[in-house]
Amino acid sequence: IADRYERWYFGTADAVVVPSETAAASVDSGETPVHVVPNGVDIDRFGPADPDAVAAFRDRYGLPAGPLVGYTGRHGHEKRLGEVLDATAGLDVGVVIAGDGPARAELERRAEPREDVYFLGFLDRETLPTFYTALDAFLFPSPVETQGLVALEAIACGTPVVAADGGALVETVTEGETGTHFPPGDIGAFRAAIGRTLAEADRLPTRLSARRERLDVDRSIEALESVYGSVLGASID
Numbered sequence: 001i002a003d004r005y006e007r008w009y010f011g012t013a014d015a016v017v018v019p020s021e022t023a024a025a026s027v028d029s030g031e032t033p034v035h036v037v038p039n040g041v042d043i044d045r046f047g048p049a050d051p052d053a054v055a056a057f058r059d060r061y062g063l064p065a066g067p068l069v070g071y072t073g074r075h076g077h078e079k080r081l082g083e084v085l086d087a088t089a090g091l092d093v094g095v096v097i098a099g100d101g102p103a104r105a106e107l108e109r110r111a112e113p114r115e116d117v118y119f120l121g122f123l124d125r126e127t128l129p130t131f132y133t134a135l136d137a138f139l140f141p142s143p144v145e146t147q148g149l150v151a152l153e154a155i156a157c158g159t160p161v162v163a164a165d166g167g168a169l170v171e172t173v174t175e176g177e178t179g180t181h182f183p184p185g186d187i188g189a190f191r192a193a194i195g196r197t198l199a200e201a202d203r204l205p206t207r208l209s210a211r212r213e214r215l216d217v218d219r220s221i222e223a224l225e226s227v228y229g230s231v232l233g234a235s236i237d
Contacts, residue, residue, distance in 0.1 A: 040217030
């Protein structure tokens with residue numbers, strides 16, 4: 001029933017817009033053309049934070065010296081955030097988890113015996129660039145993303161992403177340039193990918209800075225305007 005409804009619904013449209021090739025492959029739009037327009041990032045807001053702001057952020061939340069890894073976003077069960085705890089167990093890193101959602105209580109229960117895991121709760125958007133900059137690696141084990149906007153935000157802030165090699169994160173994160181992939185669900189490979197990313201901390205940020213302009217939301221808006229123009233048969237001013 002859901003598949004039939006999807007075909008009918010998209011059949012009433014002149015165009016379907018999705019944020020990734022992965023999402024496009026999952027859409028049954030019938031004869032309606034599908035356009036891939038990645039979500040962009042406001043790179044005026046999301047960029048490397050001032051070192052003093054990062055130091056103040058660490059002090060505010062009592063974060064330890066040394067490498068930090070972590071995640072922010074919705075705490076959904078499908079995000080597999082428990083794998084962040086599993087993969088970082090025994091590593092000499094602080095684990096910082098921000099955001100909220102239905103899986104949070106279980107995550108906090110599992111992390112309770114550990115002293116290296118910090119739950120920050122919901123952070124406002126003004127704080128997020130500092131959060132991302134404070135991390136040495138952003139951890140994203142979810143294999144079901146249609147793009148993974150928080151990964152783009154981390155990259156824009158100069159933080160490499162350790163991502164599941166599944167869903168749209170295959171596209172969002174470029175291996176060896178904006179981060180590292182691991183097979184979904186493979187905790188040993190996840191832990192190894194974190195180690196590789198931290199070991200390359202002096203190299204990856206240089207490559208990350210070269211990618212910021214490609215993430216600019218203005219590019220996405222221009223691409224979306226082009227889609228509307230193709231539908232209307234004229235350019236949009």
